[in-house]
Amino acid sequence: MALISPSRRLRRTPFSDGVEAAGVRAYTVYNRMLLPTVFDSPQADYAHLKADVQVWDVACERQIELRGPDASALMQYLTPRDLRRAGEDQCCYVPIVDNAGGMLNDPVAVKLDQDRWWISIADSDLLLWVKGIAQARGLNVQVFEPDVSPLGVQGPKSEKLMARVFGAAVQDIRFFRYAKLDFAGRSLVVARSGYSKQGGFEIYVEGGDIGMPLWNALFEAGRDLNVRAGCPNLIERIEGGLLSYGNDMTAQNNPYECGLGKFCTADADFDFIGRAALARIAAEGPAQNLCPLEIGGAAVPPCDRAWPVMQGGETVGQITSAAWSPDYACNVAIGMLARDTSPEGLSVQTPDGARPVTRRARFWI
Amino acid sequence: MALISPSRRLRRTPFSDGVEAAGVRAYTVYNRMLLPTVFDSPQADYAHLKADVQVWDVACERQIELRGPDASALMQYLTPRDLRRAGEDQCCYVPIVDNAGGMLNDPVAVKLDQDRWWISIADSDLLLWVKGIAQARGLNVQVFEPDVSPLGVQGPKSEKLMARVFGAAVQDIRFFRYAKLDFAGRSLVVARSGYSKQGGFEIYVEGGDIGMPLWNALFEAGRDLNVRAGCPNLIERIEGGLLSYGNDMTAQNNPYECGLGKFCTADADFDFIGRAALARIAAEGPAQNLCPLEIGGAAVPPCDRAWPVMQGGETVGQITSAAWSPDYACNVAIGMLARDTSPEGLSVQTPDGARPVTRRARFWI
Known part of the structure; x- marks a missing residue:
């Protein structure tokens, strides 16, 4: 793996000092902002996320x-x-x-x-x-773009930690709802949401000046909960079927083929951009579908480009995210397959050679 | 420096195989695409750029x-x-x-x-x-977004190299003009342009399939010219006053304060977005100005955020790009200073402490 060169163009966040002190090892760039990707190792970060509680610098969710x-x-x-x-x-x-x-x-x-x-x-x-x-x-x-930077608190112990910092009111927040709760005399949007399936919250930190005070308060309150700095984890988010824009879908994809039809109003009585196109796609049905896929063999290399999925010598789709899952002891993956692709004889061309592919009925988590 | 995590979202380019084979050490991300930043070292890459000829993967100029x-x-x-x-x-x-x-x-x-x-x-x-x-x-x-990926050929020997691959016609291309020239049976836009002051060309490679054939042809033709893989060089581009969007200016800046007034028609008889705002700024004059600055002392650390420029205890501006220049034996920098800032007693707050700052009349190259 290559290094990442620092520059102002790759924006730091209100939490960057904490991320660096926690020993971040790797970043990606997301919305022209630094997003940590590894602290210990992807595998160790994954195990910790599923067991304890992590604080995530997701300020890049601008x-x-x-x-x-x-x-x-x-x-x-x-x-x-x-x-x-x-x-x-x-x-x-x-x-x-x-x-x-x-x-x-x-x-x-x-x-x-x-x-x-x-x-x-x-x-x-x-x-x-x-x-x-x-x-x-x-x-x-x-x-x-306001001065608002989300901070994630994710993992099975996240509610316990959040209650210590924001009070018992966090327990009443329903999934994808929010409450306005106080920190340092400021009223912050605190939502039960986040990019993992381990449960947790996102705090919309309004004002970068309270970023590190809040970061520090969470770490102090969570010492006995084994709180650590973490980040969205590639393995866990594939297991949970959490899609990544730019990886699993791009502007070349429509929401129906991404499994997002339930968020689209096909016969809308209101106007929106793309209405006619989506009505047509809804009527015809999408030509391909995102789905959970299992790749055979040992751990795959990093999926840094779309890998073609083949059947009988023909390309029938592509894999766009893949990683070895320690918990499920297989390569978990997300990919797009042409409509009506039969499940037999699928394989994927990885940089290490061809591997068998199995289509699954659902994601792992 | 931390590592960069690979993913499809950080797009590869038609030249990535060549870049990797040439031993790229570091990247930045630019338009969600990989842009190499270091091959040997920033200093060695810089010396080579000024002496010979380099081939640059600037496909990220989408x-x-x-x-x-x-x-x-x-x-x-x-x-x-x-x-x-x-x-x-x-x-x-x-x-x-x-x-x-x-x-x-x-x-x-x-x-x-x-x-x-x-x-x-x-x-x-x-x-x-x-x-x-x-x-x-x-x-x-x-x-x-078409399938077009610029490839840069930069350095004093670039015309010689380009003539060997595209023919003598390259010599007739004037600065910021282009000709359509053949490679592999395809007609490509070849412009005399590029993000260095060492002279050179940008080839708008239409069709990713001819990316590596063109890359290889340039390296084969340039062996005796000491051609190497290169990239935009931080030191050289500051010496030359080449601005970087996201570093030296953002959406918070107007073109007049960035020294781009000559590209703006203040009293336009045609309509364009921002016309009223620019007319007002042109009439009042900008409140601050981008300028070349020299920072005293030994080599500065990487400028990964705006560094405040102070005068008599007050903030009068910021530095947004800085690097140690081997050729000029000083820290070359670009920064924004409030209008009418007097030249005496300027200093910059770097992460390593305060340094004296000198405003220069012009850039180094």
Whole structure:
């Protein structure tokens, strides 16, 4: 593996000092910001995430704030998901597509009130899309990136840790809902959400100045819980079927083939970008489908490009994320297969050679 | 320095196999694509760039293609630079700003013909901005990322090398102009341009399949010229005053304060995004200015965040790029200083402590 060169362009976060002190070994870059990927080793980080509690610097989930009288109208115009009955404590996973139905991002929209939303984005500069749309339509709404940096608390002991810092109220927060809770005299959005299947929270830290105080408070409160710095774990997120924009889907994919049809309103009585394209795809059915796949043999190399999936000499799909799972003792993977691909005789071309592939009915976790 | 974790999301390029075989040591991520930063060492790469010739994988300069009857109208609407007399062999450095005059990108626009442009982008997803604008305005133009990956040939011996592969016609290409030249039976845009002050070319490689054949042809033809794999060099680009979007300027900066006023038409008789804001800034004059700065003392650490520039206890600016220059035996830097800052008593707060700062009249190269 090569090194990563530091520069201002790869933005640090309010938690970077803590991440460095914790001995981060590797990064990826996400929304032009540093995202830790390894502290001990991917395997050791994985085992710890499933056993204890981790604090994650996911500041790279940048927010787009919509503020003004047209905020809710713009939010609805941006997504095929019907948001008209979204509650004011709700976080909504929302596909965002272009006119052709291609996925531009798969963020979480956080409704703060009727005139104010945050869009917590995956890895693309969705801010430019939203600003362009808002401006060209002459909407009465400000669109900008606020000083808000999510901090994840993930793992089976996360509720215990969070209750020590934010009080027992965290226990009442339902999945993909949030409460406003105090830290250092500031009221923060605390949601039960996060990019693992081990349970946990995301704290939308408003104001970088309280980033390290909160980081330190969590570590002090969690000493006996074996709290550690962690990060989204490749193995665990594949086991859990958590998709990664840019890995498992790109602008070349539509939400239906990504298994996100349940977030799309095919016969919508409201207008949104991509409406006609999605209606057509919904009627015809998608030409391919993302699915859980198991790759035979020993641990696969890092999946740094799409690996073709073959059947009888023909390409029938591709694998886009893969890793060796210690708990399931196999290579867990996510890939796209052509519709109606029969399950027999599938193989994948990895850089190490061909391997057998088994399609699974569901993800592991 | 930490490692960089491989994933499909950090896209490989048509030249990645060559880059790896050449022993790349470090990367940055640019437009969600791998950009090499070090082969031997920054200092050795720098000396070689100034003496011989290098081949650069700058595929991360992704292209946005505008194609259709409204392509030229859209291109003009996107930038304050007057493009109405741009020639069909011209490459134009064009600031792209939002409604408030904030820089969204500083790409090179390549005019292919009246109905077809490429925008060769710096590090932001400008595609989303352009698609959003084109769609919302109902323009008759396709906007997409084509399969085009620039390959740089930079250094004093670059013309010699290029002539061996593309023929003597390369000698007639003027600065920021291009010719269409053949390789492997394909006609490629070859421009005299690039992100160094050592002279050179950028080949817009259309079709990833000829990436490695072209890479290999350049290395075979240049053996006696001491050709090597290289990359944009931090030291040399600061010496030459080549700005880096995301480092030296962001969406918080306007083109006038970045020294790009000469590319803006203050009293334009054509419409473009940001026109009113730029007219106001042009009239008032910018509140700060990017300038060449020299930092005293031994080699500075990597500049991975803005370093505050102080004068008499007050912050008067920031340094955004800095490196030790072997040739000039000082720390060369780029920074932003408040208008009318007097030259005396300037200092910068680096992670290693305060250092004296001298404002220079011009860059080093």
